[in-house]
Amino acid sequence: MMTTHHPIVAEYLHRLHEETADLPVEERAELVSSIAEHITTALAEITDPQEADIQAVLDRLGPPAAIATEARRQSSGAPVTRTRPGALEWGGVAMLGVGSYLLPIIGTAAGLVMIALSPWWTARQKLAAAAISLTGLVLVPLVGMGLFLVSSSTYQEQSPVPIESVFSPSHRP
Amino acid sequence: MLALLSSGERYGVELVRALADVDGMEITEGTLYPLLSRLRRDGQVTTSWQESPSGPPRRYYGLSNVGRQALHEFRDEWIRYRDAVDKLLGTAGAAS
Structure with missing residues (x-):
């Protein structure tokens, strides 16, 4: 017994x-x-x-x-620890990193989906990854647009110089 | 697992022995307990304690209505799959 x-x-x-x-x-x-x-x-x-x-x-x-x-x-619960990351984890990170540059919106979305499917990260880490990459996705074009506007406005500041003054004798050396 | 339980309740040792002995299935008895545990959590399998004629009381596993329904659906799906493969391989009605 x-x-x-x-x-x-x-x-x-x-x-x-x-x-x-x-x-x-x-x-x-x-x-x-x-x-x-x-x-x-x-x-x-x-x-x-x-x-x-x-x-x-x-x-x-x-x-x-x-x-x-x-x-x-x-098991119903996700394992607390895993021995090492697999294809899904590396693929997700690669997609977010390189894929976001090669295929801006599609690459980022694919990376985020792969990361969301993986049990490797916690829900909070996944949210952080989504927040950071989406912020980047929005910020990069915004910064680009900002730079464009700044540079075009400085260009416009130069242009109002009266055309005739350029040709006027006083401007010649 | 569900199919073995459809003929009536069985206790753990009896159930896992029957499954591990199925020809062509490379499984050890111990690995069947996590599956039983999940089926119980999913409500497909019920457990009850019953006195044994020899030794301590045994935990018996039985099929719930949810489990019966799942088995029924799996059988239908399996028949469709098997018929499709038989059709492709030309093995319909062939004996092994």
């Missing part, structure tokens, strides 16, 4: 507990308890289970890391 107290079972459950540290608390507890229950039930079906029987039950369950990976895949 006390099969979950056997050292190899305890070690197995401990490893599963460690591997699922990034799961939502309730899901983690449910997973570990259902695996513990599975071991207890499976061993209750064997009369006088030996260590080899216990090991066989654990082998059929598979490595704790594999269970943890599947649990993350099926």
Whole structure:
């Protein structure tokens, strides 16, 4: 009955507990308890289970890391940490960076969509990315337009010089 | 998973053994518990504790109405998909 107290079972459950540290608390507890229950039930079906029987039950369950990976895949909450960024993350950043220059509005929008789809960033970080890039998208043409207006107005300031004065003898050296 | 439950409630060990033994599916028993857990959160699977003739009480898994509906839809979709592939490969009615 006390099969979950056997050292190899305890070690197995401990490893599963460690591997699922990034799961939502309730899901983690449910997973570990259902695996513990599975071991207890499976061993209750064997009369006088030996260590080899216990090991066989654990082998059929598979490595704790594999269970943890599947649990993350099926989890309702986004994982707290990921090992490294994938194509979606690099693609999103590249689109925002380079794509925004090559295809101003489409590139920026594609980058923001990729970043929004990725579980890598928090909602706040995604909003910040959207705010910064959209501000840039609006600001760059505004600054450009401003510079154009400033330069054209300085040009206009020079032009009202009376045409006749240019040709008048007083202006000749 | 849902199909196995459609014939009645099963307890965890019995259910995951049956699934892991299906020919051609490379799965270990342990990886089925996260799936069961998600199906329960989605309301497709129900759980209940029942006394066992041998040993401790067992958690039994059963199909909810939502799960039955999902299974029904998946079956229809699968038949359409299978028929389409059979038509393309010319394997309709062929025995394996």
